Structure formats: structure tokens, C-alpha cells
Amino acid sequence: MNVTEIIIVGGGLSGLFTAFNLQELNIPYLLLEAKSSFGGRIAGCKTSLGSDMSIDLGPTWFWPHQEMIKQVLTQLQVGWFEQYCKGDALYQKHSDAIPTRIRNSAGEITSCRVRGGLQQLILALAEQLEQSNIKTEYAVTGVRKSSDKWLIKTVHRDEEQTLSANQLILAIPPRLIVKYLTPEQYMSEKLTNDLQAQQTWMSGQAKFIATYNNPFWRENGLAGQAFSQVGPMVEIHDASSDTESNFALFGFIGLQSDVRSQLSIDQLKSQCIQQLGAIFGSEALDAEISYLKDWAQDKWVATDLDVMESPRHATFPMLQHKKELESLRLYLAASEFAQFEAGYLEGALLASDTAVKAVKACS
Numbered sequence: 001m002n003v004t005e006i007i008i009v010g011g012g013l014s015g016l017f018t019a020f021n022l023q024e025l026n027i028p029y030l031l032l033e034a035k036s037s038f039g040g041r042i043a044g045c046k047t048s049l050g051s052d053m054s055i056d057l058g059p060t061w062f063w064p065h066q067e068m069i070k071q072v073l074t075q076l077q078v079g080w081f082e083q084y085c086k087g088d089a090l091y092q093k094h095s096d097a098i099p100t101r102i103r104n105s106a107g108e109i110t111s112c113r114v115r116g117g118l119q120q121l122i123l124a125l126a127e128q129l130e131q132s133n134i135k136t137e138y139a140v141t142g143v144r145k146s147s148d149k150w151l152i153k154t155v156h157r158d159e160e161q162t163l164s165a166n167q168l169i170l171a172i173p174p175r176l177i178v179k180y181l182t183p184e185q186y187m188s189e190k191l192t193n194d195l196q197a198q199q200t201w202m203s204g205q206a207k208f209i210a211t212y213n214n215p216f217w218r219e220n221g222l223a224g225q226a227f228s229q230v231g232p233m234v235e236i237h238d239a240s241s242d243t244e245s246n247f248a249l250f251g252f253i254g255l256q257s258d259v260r261s262q263l264s265i266d267q268l269k270s271q272c273i274q275q276l277g278a279i280f281g282s283e284a285l286d287a288e289i290s291y292l293k294d295w296a297q298d299k300w301v302a303t304d305l306d307v308m309e310s311p312r313h314a315t316f317p318m319l320q321h322k323k324e325l326e327s328l329r330l331y332l333a334a335s336e337f338a339q340f341e342a343g344y345l346e347g348a349l350l351a352s353d354t355a356v357k358a359v360k361a362c363s
């Protein structure tokens with residue numbers, strides 16, 4: 001059996017950035033991603049609206065204090081722009097009342113978006129990598145250690161295979177390690193319990209996006225931002241591109257995942273459109289295209305526990321497990337392992353950077 005120096009499990013932002021940095025260091029690696037495309041929680045949509053249109057079904061924003069993502073975007077020549085927030089916000093308290101207008105509540109620029117959607121960052125990273133080293137549709141279904149080697153069981157289009165590596169980098173959320181990677185074979189109970197305690201950020205959420213051929217809300221002095229106690233969406237924002245051509249609104253759906261799962265995608269989309277109409281007026285009923293992604297239904301992101309809990313950030317005690325991880329030659333690179341900005345895009349880059357530095361220090 002061929003032994004790869006490093007196997008990376010997971011091809012989201014943290015996995016791809018890990019691969020990118022290992023490649024720069026000339027350290028051999030193989031990246032395994034379960035889905036048919038890279039990106040993980042970063043998911044875009046192909047549209048007929050042109051390449052500047054960003055349909056971000058997962059994350060939308062990064063924030064000005066997050067230095068690493070700005071640095072990586074600059075290095076990969078991926079552009080960004082400020083979230084549109086000029087004008088008033090709206091507050092929908094009752095379904096039968098006109099929404100209250102909140103003057104300039106959106107205020108100063110507080111967040112940034114990637115031009116063409118965050119998927120552009122994933123594409124730019126994947127493009128830099130040696131294609132034979134990054135594999136999609138390779139689900140890791142079990143891991144064990146045999147003397148000093150890692151044995152990694154994969155399923156690729158129904159075919160099982162066991163791969164071997166000297167070192168293992170896990171770029172998947174902590175609870176997915178417990179769910180898929182048989183930690184009882186090689187980890188202490190304490191480490192397994194601490195992994196299980198970390199919620200995967202935003203994994204229980206669902207997002208709705210509707211595109212429009214004109215930004216009627218902007219023309220009415222509105223920022224596109226709205227808050228609602230009526231639902232199904234609880235928070236709405238402008239999701240337009242930064243050109244003067246493609247316009248959109250997006251919202252986070254506030255219904256619990258068990259309630260959502262009783263509705264068809266079309267029923268939920270229709271309720272979201274009706275709500276946009278009630279908040280922004282009848283023009284909002286004429287959406288061109290609408291999209292909905294329920295992350296709670298994605299088995300490569302959410303676990304049953306994530307979906308049941310209220311949202312909270314991970315606080316993984318990395319230092320407490322340093323010795324065990326070092327002796328296993330096991331590195332944890334997903335966003336939830338970051339010691340700052342855990343759960344965010346910035347966290348994914350920081351955790352990956354820490355993992356690569358640890359690999360470098362041991363080689």
C-alpha cells in the first residue's frame with residue numbers, strides 16, 4: 001500500500017487552505033472531500049445572471065478586523081466590496097401591521113462580501129492546487145492507527161478503499177470527526193467528549209435568496225435590511241452584486257428545522273416571497289429566481305445534536321489536548337478548532353494555519 005505523507009480530510013475552506021500551504025512548503029498531501037464539489041459550508045449557485053452575481057447560500061460576510069481573509073483574498077486576487085447598507089431598515093412586528101421604518105439603522109459599513117460570491121475564493125484556491133492531489137466524492141468512513149501509520153477507509157462511488165498516511169489533518173467540524181471517523185479506535189475519551197461538545201457554527205440554519213431585476217427597495221430609501229417577529233425569515237439583507245446589474249435580497253429562516261422539514265422547498269420559498277412582499281411591498285413578489293438551502297439537512301455539515309441546540313460558537317480546548325494530538329501526529333484544522341474567530345471563515349484560515357505550522361515544526 002502506498003503511504004502518503006499527509007492526508008487531509010475535508011475540502012472546505014480550511015482543507016483547501018491547508019493543501020495550499022502544504023504545497024507551498026513542498027510537503028506531499030492528498031485531500032479527500034466527501035461531496036462532489038469543494039467548499040463545504042461555502043456554497044454558491046450557478047445562475048444565468050452573470051459572473052458578478054453572488055448567490056451565497058452559506059456564509060456571506062467577513063468583517064474589517066479579520067486580517068487573514070483579507071490577506072488571502074489579496075494574494076489570490078479575489079475582489080471584495082462593502083455590504084450595501086445605505087438607507088432605512090424595516091421592522092416587522094405583526095403580520096397585519098405596516099413594518100416600522102428605522103432611520104438609517106444599518107449605519108456605517110460593518111461587513112464585507114466577496115465579489116462574485118465566496119465560491120470565488122474556493123475556486124481560486126482549488127485552481128492553485130495540483131489537481132491529482134485533491135479528490136471529490138471520497139467520503140472517509142473510518143480511521144485507525146496501525147503502528148505508526150494512519151489507515152483511512154474511504155468510499156468512492158460505492159467502492160471501498162483503505163489509504164495510508166504518516167500524518168492526518170482533519171479539516172472537518174469536530175462533531176463530524178466523532179460521527180464518521182471512529183475516534184474510539186485511537187482517541188482518548190476526554191478528547192472525543194471535547195470534540196462532541198463543539199457545535200458546528202450555523203449548521204442548523206437555512207437561507208433564502210431572491211433575485212430582482214431592479215433594486216426597488218434602494219429606490220425607496222431602504223437598505224434592504226429588515227428584522228421580523230413574524231417569519232419565516234427573521235433577518236433580511238441586501239444580497240446584490242456590487243455592479244449596477246444584479247440585485248437580490250437574502251434572509252435567515254427562523255423556523256426550527258423540524259418545522260422546516262414538514263414543508264416542501266416550494267412551500268417554504270413561497271412563504272418567504274410572501275413575507276418579502278409584506279415587508280417591502282408588492283414589487284418584492286416579482287422575484288426572478290429564488291434559492292433555498294437548508295443546512296440542517298446536509299449530512300456533511302450538521303449532526304442531529306447541532307440541529308437541536310441554540311446557536312453557539314465552539315470553544316475547543318486545544319492546549320489540553322496538545323500532547324495527545326502530537327503523539328498521534330494528528331492535526332485539527334476546521335474553523336471550530338480556531339482559538340480566535342472559531343466558526344467563522346477567518347477561523348477556518350487561522351485553524352488551518354496553526355495546523356500547518358505544527359506539521360512544519362514536526363518535520
Ligand SMILES: Cc1cc2nc3c(=O)[nH]c(=O)nc-3n(C[C@H](O)[C@H](O)[C@H](O)COP(=O)(O)OP(=O)(O)OC[C@H]3O[C@@H](n4cnc5c(N)ncnc54)[C@H](O)[C@@H]3O)c2cc1C
Pocket residue numbers: 009010011012013014015032033034035038039040041042057058059060061062138139140141171172173176180201202203205206207295300301333334335336343344345346347348
Ligand atoms: C448559513 C451559513 C452562514 C454562515 N455565515 C457566515 C458568515 O457570514 N461569515 C463567516 O465568517 N462565517 C459564516 N459561516 C461559517 C463558515 O461557513 C465556516 O466558518 C467555514 O465555511 C468553515 O470552513 P471549514 O473548511 O472549516 O468547514 P466546512 O466548510 O464544514 O468544510 C468541511 C468539509 O469536509 C467535508 N467532509 C465532512 N465529513 C467528511 C468525511 N467524513 N469525509 C470527507 N469529507 C468530509 C464536507 O463535505 C465539507 O466540504 C456560515 C455558515 C453557514 C452554514
